[in-house]
Amino acid sequence: MGVGVAWANQVRVEAVKTVFFYVSIVALVCVGYGRCLVGRTRPESEKRLCYKYVWCIITVHSVSCWESQARPRQKRLAELEQQVLEKASRVETLSRQLEESKRHAGEMQGQLEESKCQQGEVEQQLSVRLRDCEEELARQAARPHQVKFVTEIVEVESSESQQAVAEAQAKSAALQEQLSLQRQLLRELETQLHDSQRTSTQLRAQILVYEGEMERAQGQLEAEMQNLEEEKNRVIEEAFIRAESEMKAVHDNLAGVRMNLLTLQPALRTLTCDYNCLKRQVQDFPFMLEKAITEAKQEICQVIGEVSSANQELLRKYKREMNLRKKCHNELVRMKGNIRVFCRVRPVCRGEHDSAENMVSFDPDDDALLYLSNKVKLMTFELDKVFHPQATQEEVFQEVQSLVTSCIDGFNVCIFAYGQTGSGKTYTMEGVAKDPGINQRALRLLFSEVTEKAPDWDFKITVSMVEIYNETLRNLLGDNQGEKLDIKMNPDGSGHLYVPGLTEFTVQSPEDINRVFELGHMNRATACTNLNEHSSRSHALLIITVAGVNSSTGHRTQGKLNLVDLAGSERIAKSGAEGSRLREAQCINKSLSALGDVINALRSRHSHVPFRNSRLTYLLSDSLSGDSKTLMMVQVSPLVSNMSESVCSLKFAQRVRTIELGNATRRQWENSSTSSSSAQALRQTFPRSLSQIWGIRFHSVPLPLMIQVGKPTV
Ligand SMILES: Nc1ncnc2c1ncn2[C@@H]1O[C@H](COP(=O)(O)OP(=O)(O)OP(=O)(O)O)[C@@H](O)[C@H]1O
Structure with missing residues (x-):
């Protein structure tokens, strides 16, 4: 039954598989046909190939299907044959058992017959003996006289007769005993006979049971064999029919x-x-490729030629534009003035009780105006830019960074911090560790700018640090702090100055920048007992040289940036210095005066510029002349007690600034008595608002005066 269900399931699975296969084939044909329809441009041969391919697949699959269906049927047939063999062997075993039982029953019957025979014989013997004994007894009984006679005889012949009687009695007892034994034996034989009869009956019943069972099994077997035979025939018939139809299909496919x-x-x-x-x-x-490559090469060569000529043209234009740009820049700087003057008012420091609330004030609408008021009057100072006490280092640097970067284009730049002691010069130039000043920021900016230009330009940044104390030059990056440096004319005939023995440190990474400042600061500190005091009385110069070569044009530039923290500018009279302090103050005054003279002479286009009047101006001579740019950062203390020094510093700054306004046109106005009134008239023709809109600035000091300014008084 179970086998039949499994067979049916398998047939069902096969049927599902076949249906699925044919459905997928139909789908494949449909897709192929669809593609053929879409791609009508395909050749007919390809389509035909596609159909044939599908037919082949169907044929192969049909054959494999038939094979896969025949395989389980053969398996099933083999199973049935195996079952038939098993049943046959079982029938044989049962027949053997039946034969055995029959033989056993025959034997038992034989034994029974034999036992019966023996019993008859024994019975016969016993009955013969019994009869003999009874006859003997009867004979004995029938002879009483004889016994009496015998008794008499016994009485006569007593011993003999007594013996004979005793023997007869013993004989009789033996016979009696034998009789009882024979009776017992008879009883046992009767019992055995009964047992044998019972066993025989049982065996017969068993034989009958076995015979019935055998008949039943044989009937079952025959029925099953018949069923199996029928099923086998049916399956074979079915398989044959299917195989025939499949063979027909295969033949058809084969024909296809x-x-x-x-x-x-x-x-x-x-x-x-x-x-x-x-x-x-x-x-x-x-050959075609070679030809194409040759043609392409020719075209490429032609294009390269065109591109290189276009490049040459572009390079020429670029150079022309660069020159134009430089000229424009110079013109712009010239228009703005090569000297710019900024003012920075430091905040009131902690512990300073001298409130400056009313002494310094600012114009909310104009960041170039600063007001100083003492008890009696209000003074107005106009500069290029005024930084109020809250201005950050970053804000200050934002204003000077264009000057700093112009040295990459080959300009010489000087930035001075000027002011009395304690007005914030060192703070502005050097700053503090957490908030560095112009020096560090400038070096970092230059380094990042040249790094950005690296693919086209090869730049080298070198740094030197010097200190001028009592007109003596000291190398702050060298090993020997006691060595005094000299300024000499370069023997190469270029007319440039140089400082023999001055250390030039090449900056190659941002870490180098930190190293330079650490070393400079350390060397400056080791050379003096009180750094603060010493720094007030000496000028500190950071000299950065930026030299570059354009890798494509070979164009070279060299610019120098001088960042100068000047010594304190307080008046000797007020400080009341004596001895060495007096000499220090005189030296400081001398160098600051010389700086004023140089600026004055440069802007006045004097034929002689007194650079040699101090070490400071002599050292900076190449950075102050020509197209160089100068920024003076005037530092102002907000304290009332520093009022007079602040006024002096601001007056000096303003004079410096007004000098630069008298550029090319100044020469025409020099020594002209009408120039003052002309400038005044010109100034009056421009309303202030207009001048602010156009960025043109007029100053409160008459132009001719600018030229008349002599040495700045400090
Ligand atoms: N803009 C500022 N913000 C905060 N503190 C400042 C500022 N400017 C100056 N200071 C502080 O004022 C004090 C004096 O400044 P600094 O030493 O820079 O003056 P200096 O002009 O260089 O003096 P010296 O000529 O003696 O060297 C310092 O403690 C400094 O930190």
């Missing part, structure tokens, strides 16, 4: 495949033809 093969041949011929054509093309390809 043959037909397809016949039609494939022309397609194959076409393909072979195409292949030969392609082969010829492949053979020709290297």
Whole structure:
């Protein structure tokens, strides 16, 4: 039953598989047909090939299907045959058992017959003996006289008769005993007979049971054999029918495949033809490729030639534009003035009780105006830019960074911090560790700028640090702090100055920048007992040289940036210095005066510029002349007690600034008595608002005065 269900399941699974296969084939054909429809441009031979391919798949699958269905049937047939063999062997075993039982029953019957026979014989013997004994007894009984006689005789012949009686009695007892034994034996034989009869009855019943069972088993076996035979015949018949139909289908498919093969041949011929054509093309390809490469090379060469001539043209234009840009820049700087003056008012420091609330004030609308008021009057100072006490280091640097970067373009730049002691010069230039000043920020900016230009330009940044104390030059990056440096004319005949023995440190990474400042600060500190006091009385110079070469044009630039923290500018009279302090103050005064003279002479286009009047101006001579740019950062203390020094510093700054306004046109106005009134008239023609809108600034000091300014008084 279970086998039948499994068989049915398997047939069902096969049927599902077949249906699925045919559905997928139909889908494949549909897709193929759809593609053929879409790609109508495909050759007919390809379509035919596609159909043939599908037919082949169907044929192969049908054969494999038939095989896969025949395989389980054969297996089932083998199982049935195995079952028949098993049943046959069981029937044989049962027959053998039956034979055995029959033989056993025969034996038992034989034994029974024998026992009966023996019993008859014994019974017969016993009955004969019994009869003999009874006869004897009867004879004995029938002879009483004889006994009496015998008794008499016994009485006569007593011993003999007594013996004979005793023997007869013993004989009689023995016979009696034998009789009882025979009776017992008879009883036992009767019991055995009963047992044998019972066993025989049982065996017969068992034989009957076995015979019935055998008949039943044989009937079952025959029925099952018949069923199996029928099933086998049916299955064989079915398989035969299916195989026949499948064979027919296979034959049909085969015929189709043959037909397809016949039609494939022309397609194959076409393909072979195409292949030969392609082969010829492949053979020709290297020549075609070579030809194409040669043509492409020629075209590329032509294009390269065109591009290089265009490049040359662009380079020429670029150089022209660069020169123009430089000229424009110079013109712009010239218009703005090569000297710019900023003012920075430091905040009131902790512990300073001298409130400056009313002494310094600012114009909310104009960041170039600063007001100083003492008890009696209010003074107005106009500069290029005024930084109020809250201005950050970053804000200050924002204003000076264009000057700093111009040294990459080959300009010489000087930035001075000027002011009395304690007005914030060192703070502005050096700053503090957490908030560095112009020096560090400038070096970092230059480094990042040249790094950005690195692909086109090869720049080298070198740094030197010197200190001028009592007109003596000291190298702050060198090993020997006691060595005094000299300024000499360069023996190469270039007319430039140089300082023999001055250390030049090449900056190659941002870490180098930190190293330079640490070393400079350390060397400056080791050379003096009180750094603060010492720094007030000496000028500190950071000299940065930026030299670059353009890798494509070979164009070279060299610019120098001088960052100068000047010594304190307080008046000797007020400080009341004596001895060494007096000499220090005189030296400071001398160098600051010389700086004023140089600026004055430069802006006045004097034929002689007194650079040699101090070490400071002599050292900076190449950075102050020509197209160089100068920024003076005037530091002002907000304290009332520093009022007079603040006024002096601001007056000096303003004079410096007004000098630069008298540029090219100043020469015409020099020594002209009308120039003052002309400038005044010009100034009056521009309303202040207009001048602010156009960025043109007029100053409160008359222009001719600028030229008349002599040495700045400090
Ligand atoms: N803008 C500022 N913000 C905060 N503190 C400042 C500022 N400017 C100056 N100071 C502080 O004022 C004090 C004096 O400044 P600094 O030492 O820079 O003056 P200096 O002009 O260099 O003096 P010296 O000529 O003696 O060297 C310092 O403690 C400094 O930190």
